[in-house]
Amino acid sequence: MTILQAILLGVAGLGAGVIAGLVGVGGGVVFTPTLFAAYGVLDVPPGVRTPLTVGTGLFCTGLAAGTSAFHHAWRGAVAGRMALGVGLASAVAVGLVSRYMVTQPWYDAALFQLLFAAVLLVVVARMVRNDPDASAPSVENVSAQRGAWLGTGSAAGTVAAAVGVGGGVVLVPAYHRWMRLPMHRAVGTSSATIVLISALSTIAYVLLGTGVAGRPGLALGYVDVGTGLLLAGPAVLGAQGGAALAHRVETTALRWSFALLAVVVAGRLVWGAVGG
Numbered sequence: 677m678t679i680l681q682a683i684l685l686g687v688a689g690l691g692a693g694v695i696a697g698l699v700g701v702g703g704g705v706v707f708t709p710t711l712f713a714a715y716g717v718l719d720v721p722p723g724v725r726t727p728l729t730v731g732t733g734l735f736c737t738g739l740a741a742g743t744s745a746f747h748h749a750w751r752g753a754v755a756g757r758m759a760l761g762v763g764l765a766s767a768v769a770v771g772l773v774s775r776y777m778v779t780q781p782w783y784d785a786a787l788f789q790l791l792f793a794a795v796l797l798v799v800v801a802r803m804v805r806n807d808p809d810a811s812a813p814s815v816e817n818v819s820a821q822r823g824a825w826l827g828t829g830s831a832a833g834t835v836a837a838a839v840g841v842g843g844g845v846v847l848v849p850a851y852h853r854w855m856r857l858p859m860h861r862a863v864g865t866s867s868a869t870i871v872l873i874s875a876l877s878t879i880a881y882v883l884l885g886t887g888v889a890g891r892p893g894l895a896l897g898y899v900d901v902g903t904g905l906l907l908a909g910p911a912v913l914g915a916q917g918g919a920a921l922a923h924r925v926e927t928t929a930l931r932w933s934f935a936l937l938a939v940v941v942a943g944r945l946v947w948g949a950v951g952g
Contacts, residue, residue: 687910689707689736692736692907693913696744698863698919699930703911705845705941707733708792712726712788721889724889726784728899729840730788732903733841734881735874735899735904737841738870738871739911741870743912743916747920751864755851755864758855759872762829763872766830768830774877775884777837791838792942793946793949828855832844832847842870842873847870859930
């Protein structure tokens with residue numbers, strides 16, 4: 677890796693951190709495409725490129741989300757029990773998807789990019805709809821919360837383990853629309869949940885990639901610690917600013933900022949899969 681490539685990774689990490697703190701998606705929407713492109717330039721073998729991208733992206737996402745979650749919690753914007761319950765509910769999905777999908781030969785680069793793009797576009801459609809009825813009770817306070825947590829955790833864990841985005845693209849809409857949390861609280865709770873989901877996913881990818889040939893020298897399984905830290909270090913700084921900014925930005929602006937980012941990333945991934 678050249679010095680210029682390392683600098684570009686750092687800049688991307690800083691931007692991902694700001695996004696993580698601002699809209700509660702963990703930064704994976706920037707980390708994962710950046711890593712995927714970087715490993716293409718670095719000639720990582722095709723069979724290793726996708727799982728290495730996902731595993732390393734989740735490692736970065738967890739670090740950035742941790743910083744973001746701390747700052748949101750300090751402002752009282754994290755539903756702790758909900759974050760823990762949903763995070764733990766993701767464990768089975770993380771294990772199954774990482775073992776029987778991402779690390780299989782049929783899960784190639786084109787399929788990975790198309791799936792990632794599809795996830796982003798579905799979430800955009802949900803995020804830009806009108807706000808739910810503000811008078812509706814939060815699922816924090818109703819007896820049905822366990823079923824909601826299980827469903828949300830399973831969906832977020834599946835997305836996280838499949839495309840390396842931490843699950844925030846599922847969590848923010850679910851917390852805001854299904855569980856009726858105010859947007860700022862949904863963002864903070866999403867960040868906290870992503871910490872746990874990313875930790876579980878990172879462990880899975882370390883174990884599944886142990887002994888596989890073609891990995892970078894500083895990789896632990898399918899988690900490239902060296903490259904990951906180049907992204908995650910600046911992201912930690914960016915997440916602090918993003919979390920602070922999130923509490924000064926109007927809710928509609930938060931939703932549309934997230935939607936715009938997701939559309940741009942989705943378009944680039946589709947182009948890479950079918951035309952690039």
